[in-house]
Amino acid sequence: MLCKDIEQKLPAYLEDDLSPQEKVLVEEHLTSCPQCVKAVENLKKTGKLVREIEGVEPPPWFTQKIMTRVREEAKQKKSIFLKLFYPLHIKIPIQALATILIAVIAFQIYRVGDPEMKGVVAPPAAVFDAGKEHAPTAPQKTPEFAPAPSAKRKAVPMKEEKKDKGIPFAPPDKPTEAMKKAISVRQQEPSKSTPAPALEYKRDESGYFADPAREKREYEAAPAAPRVMGMITSEPARIGVVVHVKDESAAAGEVEALLGKSGARKIQRQSLDDKEVLTAVIKAQNLRELIEKLKAFGETEEEGIPVDIREQDISIKIEILRDH
């Protein structure tokens, strides 16, 4: 074994950290190699020198210096804590945050609470524009058709409707003036708006409008209104009421009269062997009153009555059963 290899093992040899075989090898080598013996001596002396090296003392007031910085750090930590929780410092950020939060929540409630309004938002703009656009060109020439006012009239109630739809928790049994107006307008709507496409089409043929692009726009815009109205009035809420009476046919007659008084439309009566079925469309505000009156006939069971009545028209099915 070379002196170089032995020399590498010497520190471990001095620490007694060699395997027995290695230790024997090193010891055998040391007996015959004065150079390596010298290296062992020098290693021992190096160790002594290093161990005897004097330690340094900390400078005066070293603890105080460190503690001054530590206290500053602690103070800073506390002040951060204070900044976060002391009301005066945080007031403006908290207010700003609260405002944003309220705005977000309000927007969410508006969106979630009024799903059918989403469909209405875009089309009225087209209807309104179309009405305005051709109004100055042909108001004198085609007073009998009056497409502009018709379109405008459709747009106006919708705008009003949008306003009170914006109040999400309006009490359903006490409709506002605007709501009533909207309902009354809409009830007139089907008869007036249905012929609109036909009129438009006729006017196209008679060649009142020279600009083909405008004609096309007109043609597209006009039927938009009834389609939109259809979205709102379609699918009225359906509820069912079962009334147990002794004489179903007599009671059915009275209920029919009652429905008529309550302003119900499309009243249909169907007589089966031991029950009478009456269906009608009734205004939401009259519903509760009607149900109260029905209770006077006998035991009633209601199903499908929504807690929050939003629809103006409700389809009601009254089954009058003979009480056994």
Next chain:
Amino acid sequence: MTSRQAQCDINICNDKEFFLDKMAIIGCPYKETFRGSTSLAEMSRHMDHDNRAPGDNDIEYVILCQKGDTEAFAVLVERHQKKMLNIAYRMTGSYEDACDVVQEAFLSAYRSLKTFRRESRFSTWLYRIAVNHTKNRVQQVKARARHESPAVDDPPATEGGRSICWMPSDEVPLIEQIEKREINERVQECISSLDDEHREVLVLRDIQGFSYDEIRDILKIPDGTVKSRLFRARTALKDCLMMIFGDL
């Protein structure tokens, strides 16, 4: 309780009631257990039983600090500053750098005291922070030296850049003192010339006298690595000293 009392070292202040009061302050659940104990030694055994790092006499001050008592940290600074300073000084070779590093290390330890989980002794944790700060400083100094060539008007290099006054003692003859100082400077030069990883092991083992287990915990390296680095460091130091002094 005044801060002076709080700083009283529990080992020096051999007062059982004081100890129990301190336990109450830090919210120690074993206060009643201690009440029945006859001696501080017995109490200490209870403490050891609970701690994962037994025999850590810093722990009560650490707990006080963690509870927000900044002044309790002064005791820990007082206890460990000298050893930390010497580790940093031998590793950086500069007294000023060592002082800076120790201050930074204490500050860093104070900041992260909440994260100290008592898995090791507090001193081990603290020295690890000091060693890491020192290593960073050594790297910074090396990087700076690479980019800046020494200026002509730089102050002449003293012992590793040390500028504190050397006060000769009256007990030993002056000539011996000068000789000893000269040798120390040479040894420090050789220590500074070692590789970083060799130097830190040599400083911790041969100068500071840490056990292999402590070094393993401080440096977070395996036992075998500690030893192999140490042996290489010793051989390299011997070679360096032989180059300077000829025969030792």
